[in-house]
Amino acid sequence: MHNKSVAELSRQLEGGKISSVELTREFLDRIKAEDSQYNSFITITEDQAMADAKAADEQRAAGNASPWTGVPFAHKDIFCTNGVTTTAGSKMLANFVPPYDATVAANFRTAGAVCLGKTNMDEFAMGSSNESSFYGPVTNPWGLSGSGKRVPGGSSGGSAAAVAARLVPAATATDTGGSIRQPAALCGITGLKPTYGRVSRYGMIAFASSLDQGGTMARTAEDNALMLNIMAGFDPKDSTSADRAVPDYTATLNEPLKGLRIGLPKEYFSDQLSPAMEEQVRNAVREYEKLGATVKEVSLPHANLAIAAYYVIAPAEASANLSRFDGVRYGYRCEDPQDLSDLYTRTRAEGFGSEVKRRILVGTYALSAGYFDAYYLKAQKVRRLIQQDFINAFKDVDVLMSPVSPSPAFVQGEKTSDPVTMYLEDIFTIAVNLAGVPAMSVPAGFVDGLPVGLQIIGNYFDEARLLNTAHQFQQVTDWHQKLPQ
Amino acid sequence: MTISREDIEKVAVLARIRLDEEQIPALEKDLGNILSLVDQLTAADTDNVEPLAHPLDAVQRLRPDEVTESNQREAFQAIAPATENGLYLVPRVIE
Numbered sequence A: 001m002h003n004k005s006v007a008e009l010s011r012q013l014e015g016g017k018i019s020s021v022e023l024t025r026e027f028l029d030r031i032k033a034e035d036s037q038y039n040s041f042i043t044i045t046e047d048q049a050m051a052d053a054k055a056a057d058e059q060r061a062a063g064n065a066s067p068w069t070g071v072p073f074a075h076k077d078i079f080c081t082n083g084v085t086t087t088a089g090s091k092m093l094a095n096f097v098p099p100y101d102a103t104v105a106a107n108f109r110t111a112g113a114v115c116l117g118k119t120n121m122d123e124f125a126m127g128s129s130n131e132s133s134f135y136g137p138v139t140n141p142w143g144l145s146g147s148g149k150r151v152p153g154g155s156s157g158g159s160a161a162a163v164a165a166r167l168v169p170a171a172t173a174t175d176t177g178g179s180i181r182q183p184a185a186l187c188g189i190t191g192l193k194p195t196y197g198r199v200s201r202y203g204m205i206a207f208a209s210s211l212d213q214g215g216t217m218a219r220t221a222e223d224n225a226l227m228l229n230i231m232a233g234f235d236p237k238d239s240t241s242a243d244r245a246v247p248d249y250t251a252t253l254n255e256p257l258k259g260l261r262i263g264l265p266k267e268y269f270s271d272q273l274s275p276a277m278e279e280q281v282r283n284a285v286r287e288y289e290k291l292g293a294t295v296k297e298v299s300l301p302h303a304n305l306a307i308a309a310y311y312v313i314a315p316a317e318a319s320a321n322l323s324r325f326d327g328v329r330y331g332y333r334c335e336d337p338q339d340l341s342d343l344y345t346r347t348r349a350e351g352f353g354s355e356v357k358r359r360i361l362v363g364t365y366a367l368s369a370g371y372f373d374a375y376y377l378k379a380q381k382v383r384r385l386i387q388q389d390f391i392n393a394f395k396d397v398d399v400l401m402s403p404v405s406p407s408p409a410f411v412q413g414e415k416t417s418d419p420v421t422m423y424l425e426d427i428f429t430i431a432v433n434l435a436g437v438p439a440m441s442v443p444a445g446f447v448d449g450l451p452v453g454l455q456i457i458g459n460y461f462d463e464a465r466l467l468n469t470a471h472q473f474q475q476v477t478d479w480h481q482k483l484p485q
Numbered sequence B: 001m002t003i004s005r006e007d008i009e010k011v012a013v014l015a016r017i018r019l020d021e022e023q024i025p026a027l028e029k030d031l032g033n034i035l036s037l038v039d040q041l042t043a044a045d046t047d048n049v050e051p052l053a054h055p056l057d058a059v060q061r062l063r064p065d066e067v068t069e070s071n072q073r074e075a076f077q078a079i080a081p082a083t084e085n086g087l088y089l090v091p092r093v094i095e
Helices: A006-014 A020-037 A046-061 A103-111 A157-164 A181-187 A221-231 A275-290 A303-324 A340-351 A354-367 A372-393 A419-426 A430-435 A463-476 B005-014 B021-043 B073-077
Strands: A041-044 A072-076 A114-119 A170-174 A190-193 A214-218 A261-265 A294-298 A399-403 A439-447 A450-458
Touching: A006 A020, A006 A221, A020 A041, A020 A046, A020 A072, A020 A114, A041 A157, A046 A114, A072 A103, A072 A157, A103 A114, A103 A221, A114 A157, A157 A170, A157 A181, A157 A214, A170 A221, A181 A190, A181 A439, A181 A450, A190 A221, A190 A463, A214 A221, A221 A439, A221 A463, A261 A275, A275 A294, A275 A399, A275 A439, A275 A450, A275 A463, A303 A354, A303 A372, A303 A419, A303 A430, A303 B021, A354 A372, A354 B005, A354 B021, A372 A430, A372 B021, A399 A463, A419 B021, A439 A463, A450 A463, B005 B021
Parallel strands: A072 A114, A072 A170, A261 A294, A261 A399
Antiparallel strands: A041 A114, A170 A214, A190 A214, A190 A439, A399 A450, A439 A450
C-alpha cells in the first residue's frame, strides 16, 4: 500500500478495499521502523492519527466522504496545528503548542485527511539542505549506498524525504526561494509552488512575507493537483490572499499538450549547470516535443541579479518577522533574565541558530539608517525588473522549462562552511519567488544514481496548466516511479 | 564589501541579539561575503524603475469595522513563559 499514490489510495478507500485505520497503521509503522535513518519527522502524532482514521472510516461508512477522507499525509512543521507542537525547526519554538490551526491545516482537517505528524525543516525555512534544523539534519533516501549521506535539499527537506521514502504519500511544504522545488528535485518527487497568494499564509510561520508561499509535495502531478484542490483559495485571514476562483485542478490533467509553447531561458542553461544535468533536462524537453509542444529559447535578462535581490529582501523581511520572538508571549525564554534587555538579547541569542542570526543581522543592516535606499529600495527596483522579464517571456510562451538545481543532492557538510556557497544552490529557483509566479519540480532523470528535477514555470495563476504539463510527462515517463534502494 | 566590527555590534543591538566576543570574527567574514554577493545590485540600471513590494501589486484590503473575534486570552496565555492575573510577566522595567 505504501507505494501507492494518493489517487490510488483514495480509490482503495472508496472501494472498501482497505480502511483508513489499516492504512494509517501501516504508514505509522513504516515511520517508526525507518525514520531513524532519515530523521524526516520532528513530531509523530500517532494517537491523534489513529483517532482521526477511525473517524474517517465512520465518515466513509456514512457516505459522506471527500477524496481525502482517511488518506494519511504529513505537515511541514511550519504550519500551526491546534494542540500539536509546531517548531519551525527552531529551538525557539521547541515548546510551542499553537492554540489554533493554520488555514492549510484546517483545510486538510475539513477534508478528512489523516495527519501523521510534522516534518523536519531548515530553521524558520532558512536553508537549502535541511542542515540548519535544531532537530538535526535530514538524510536523503537516495544515495545511501554511496560515499557519505546526502542532503534532501531544503528547506522542506523533511517533507521531501518522507514522501521519497514512502513514509507518507503526500506532505505540505513552503517555498520562499526554492524550498519546495529544490528538495523535490533532490529527492526525486513532484512539488508545486503556487502563485504568491494562491494558498493562505495564515498560521504558516512567517519568514519573508512577500515571498512565502505554501504548496504541495507528492510522488505524482495528479496527487499535487488533489492537494492544491483543498489548499488553494481566498482566505480573509491572510491580507495578501488572492481573491480568485479555484478551478478543479484534476479536471484538466488529461488535456493534450499539442501546441504547448515552451520557452527555455538561456540564462538557466549557463556554465553553472553541469553538462550531465543539462543533458537530462534537454532530454525531458525532447519528450515534450514528441507530445506536440514547440520549443524556443527565451531570455530573462535580469536573472543573474535574482540572488542578490533576494538576499536583501528576504533577510530584511525576516528581521522584521522574527522580531516577535522575544521570550514574552510564547516560545523559548532564557533562564533568569536580569532585566528586560537581557531577556530579549539572551533569549534570541540562545533560541536562534547561526543561519537565522546571520539573516536577521543582514536584514537589520539593510534596513538601518543610511543603508535603506542603497540596499532595500534598490533590491525592490531590481525585483520589478525581474518580474518584467517573466511578464515579457510569457507573451510568447505558455511555460518555461529549466533545471531546478545546478547539481544533484550533495553530501552532508559539503556546503555548510560558507553561507554564500549554500545560497547559490537556489540560483535557478529564486527569481520565481521574486516575480510571484508558480513553478513545479518534476522528476526527469538521474545523474550518478541521484534524481534530477525539471523546473516548469507558469504564468500567474496558471497552476492548472503546470499540473497538466507535468501529468502528461508522467504518462510517458517513469522517473517519478523510481524508488530509492 | 566589508563590514566592520563596530557595524556588527551596532546591528546586533538593533536586532536584540547578544553576541559573544568570539562570534564576531566569523560574522565579519560571513556577513562580508553576503554583502559582497548583494553588491552585484549596484550594477543594475534602475533609473525610472518603481520598487516592487508585492508581486501582484495588491493594496491592503479593508474589512467592515465589526467585532469578529472572541477573547481567547486564557488559551494564548496558557503557552506563555510567565503570566500573573492575566498579564505577561517580564523583569522589572521601572524601579
